[in-house]
Amino acid sequence: MIALTFSRSVPRYLASRAAGRVAPGLVASTLAPLKLGHVDEPDLPGPGWARLTPTLAGICGSDLAMVHGHASFYFGPLVSMPFVPGHEVVGVLADDCEDLPAGTRVVLEPVLACAARGIDPPCAACGSGHVGSCERTANGHVAPGLQTGFCADTGGGWGEVLVAHRSQLHALPAELSDEAAVLVEPLACAVHAVLRAGVLEGDTVLVTGAGTMGLLTVAALRDLAPGARVIAAAKHPVQKREARRLGADEVCDPASATRHVRLATRALMHEPERGQPWLAGGADVSFECAGNPVALDTCLRATRARGRVVLVGLPGASTIDLAPVWHRELELVGAYTYGRETGGAHTFDLAIDLARRIDLTPLVSARYPLSRYAEAIDHATDAGRLDSVKVVFDLAR
């Protein structure tokens, strides 16, 4: 089969990292540890597994961080190489999989937790339904990999075939388009983040970063916390437009986000000699969706004392002043993936239900065949500036 494969190559990884600073277009070319070619289809690791042929596979911020050489080394033990990237996947089952017959259109829940790994009894987290917090993602009969798309045994969405466990599959309703379905995985992350945040009626909420995750967080907030006042910090016109469409009450430039929150909450503002201003008062909850230290700094400074800052974007290694966390007793909350939420519903079911009620298709801005992967990655890297949100690989072509 044809697939894009990410291999371990320290020189290429470092070359990508260096090139990314001066010529982002080069990172997906010959310099990158990413290669398009023929590879063997992955074997079925065991019972409950089936082959899946992706229709659309998204390019996510974490994929870009990896390609650009900015991924955190923290994840090293939870990745096995070489692997086929791609964890935002909508596709069709090539085999029967327990109760799902071949031909079923499904969306992939990529976390490779205890059930997929044949670990029984499951870890404490999986036992309580929090598969995103699985403690055994480097164990079992599947190679290490926190998700499909980072695991040498399963293939990924950026290839013609991958293998998936029944626990990873969610059948899709017919009315949900492939474009909407490919966004179900990041939407589930957004839903989970909003539920983790515990937003209350009347809260003022800041969302920084208006890429796919930020925009879907806005949509999730509008649905799950309708009484909140949502302020989205968006840089590019398309992001501003979509943030409004998906339910942001107010949209501002990232550079003026703190002032905007101040005005909305009638807080006082302090302006230190160095660094960003900070608020006495401010947002009740902030969502950092860009994985960007400057945006996180903004959230820490624009959130009221004892408020909550939710990390939705993947943060890498960075230097950041944590004095606001200490001084204002902020809660710093991570929001990684999904699982069983309070009340018993599965995050993916909530996300699929929400995806049926809102129009996500405008967020899929460009579709590329695998053969044009360099262009696709270049486009995704500069999505905002190119008036785009989500760039996907179209494997049905």
Add this chain to the structure above:
Amino acid sequence: MYETDRRTPPVLFHYGEGFRLETLPAGSRIVYPPEPVPALRDERGAIARALDEPFEMEPLRALLRPDMKLTIAFDDISLPLPQMRQPDIRQLVIEQVVQLAAEAGVEDVELIVAQSLHRKMTPAEIRRAVGDRVFRAFWPERLRNFDAEDPDDLVFVGTTDHGEEVELCKRAMESDLLVYVNINLVAMDGGHKSVPVGLGTYRSLRHHHNVKTLLDSNSYMDPRHSALHRSTERMGRFLADKLKIFHIETTLNNEAFPAPYDFLSKRAFEWSFRDQATYLALSSGLKRMKPATKRKLFHSIEAPHRMTSVQAGQTDAVHAETLRNVHRQQLVPVQGQTDILTMGIPYVGPYNVNSVLNPILVVCMGLGYFFNLYRGAPLVRPGGVVILAHPTEREFHPTHHPSYIDFFDRVLAETTDPAEIEKRFEADFASDPWYRHLYRNSYAYHGVHPFYMWYWAAHAMDHLGDAIFLGGDPKTVRRLGFRSASTLDDALEMAKQTVGLHPSITHLHCPPLFLPEVTP
């Protein structure tokens, strides 16, 4: 008034902290300010006479008694423009008032800067205005800025028969005599506008500093046809029953620029060789200067303004004489309106002394003050175009204009319509606790101030077909709701889309300030 022909040299346009030389099409009119009228030979003597021989009141010395409470309020740093050479007129007047009070044995004397919702003056600025002697004697216990947000120093006086609430400085209201010292730079200033505005609060000002009133002020440089002045007059007369006010008003000639900058006041064809050399040296120097250095240079210019009259006594009687003296210096007859009015916006306006003329203040200067410099009819016809030259960069003074930054980023991003802005945003800004804190404890204009600056331009926005910012930063100008052009030729071509192919063009050479009396 001068009409250009093919031999007319390029004309100087003020351009913020710089200049442009522009060639106007032949047949354009240039309206120049009049020559300075002679100043008073003996300013101190004239002040003494005014205090001894006031209009429709007893002499000041007869109003003073030892056990009284006396408050002296005076105009703030927004007047005059540019700041005048020392001694400042306020110093000359206040020194004599204080001397009379001392001779009468008045002990309870307090001096208050009547800056209303403007930023407070720094100690150095106050010292410059009142002089060393007065400053040393009164600062800081008995010489201070007014605080329109200090609940302990405000009193609600009542409501006019038009429902206008009058809330004023408590110290002034509780005084046996309030002496108000004014500098009447333009016809808008002074009279009943001094006390109810200068010592008034947002609660009072909102009754006349609003879109409806300013649209009905044609123009606010002509009090006879100004709803703004009708409102302040009602407030002033309402106060007159409850507070004894001794008004002292002064007028200036229009010597705005000292040598070597005096070429800025001259007609283009009058420039001497020295003027041309000075212009070239200054222009080339400015190009090499850092922005902060340029700003420092410009704001260090001290106008050689001289006093042309001083009158004291009852407000209405005094102000009638004041306006006569303002008109004596500033009125210029102009026959007929124009299709296109061009103007250069200088580095300084009333609200950026020692500060930045930010984009909102540029709009206020061009479409507020300069557009409204008329009696009779606007210089530009209904549906005409104003071309104003200014770099209009997105630059704000963070200490002086914090609410302006949010007005630009938040309010103008939503709408530029003055009425909608007033309805949706004014109340929140006016009551915002951070702006209130900065107004009271720092040197910030009140939270509502940028709204007033925008409303100041409402009449022009309503009257004009277009406004084009010559040399303005396109992105910033777009946020303001207008268009920019990089050259005058481009601006004129753009204007022709609105006013037709063969427009009449008039250039307003300002400053120095003057008042065209336009016969349509």
